[in-house]
Amino acid sequence: MICYRLRCAAGHEFEGWYRDSATFAQLQAGGFLSCPECGHAGVQQALMAPAIAKKRSEGPAPRQCPEVPAENAGEKPVSPVLPDQMVAAFQKIRQAVETGCENVGDRFAEEALRMHHKEAPERGIYGQASEEDRSMLAEEGVDVLSIPWVRRADG
Structure with a gap:
């Protein structure tokens, strides 16, 4: 494994x-890297100091994940940062959903139920649903999928 210090076009730095x-170069060339802070896809390597072992028998010092400070290494992070590949995948999912489905907003549960009962034409929809709405839809036998809604890749 290799760790790179990265910087997005907006100036945010992250690891x-x-x-x-070669994997990094392939992901970068394919546009699969994005800033975990702003979602910008213009990611480049930033300057970084190499890890140098003091003794030949010792390896480089182990690195801590940036979102888990050393003093909290045993605890789950409060707001973990999604890896670049996951963010890119969710951005592509969002784009596909927005392009191919109808945004019914807070009427999602109502419209999904109408489609299930054949009272409305069947089509791809997306929107917001409360936990109560999701439970009601599950009881009715309506399959619903929640997708993490990340920032758009273009904005």
Whole structure:
């Protein structure tokens, strides 16, 4: 594994872990890297100091994940940062949903139920539903999928 210090076009710096430098280059060329703070896809390597072992028998000092400070290493992070690949995948899912489905907003549960009962034409929809709405839809046998709604790749 290799750790790169990265910087987005907006100036946010963050770390990314990759199998090797070729994997990083492939992901970067394919547009699969994005800033975990703003979602911007223009990600480049930033300057970074190498880890140098003091003794030959010792390896480089182990690195802590940036979102888990060393003093809290045993605790679950409060707001973990999604890896670049996941953010990119969710951005593509969002784009596909927005392009191919109808946004019914807070009428999601009502419209999904109407489609289930054949009272409305069947089509792809998305919107917001409360936990109560999701429970009611599950009881009615309506399959619903919740997707993490990340920032758009273009904004």
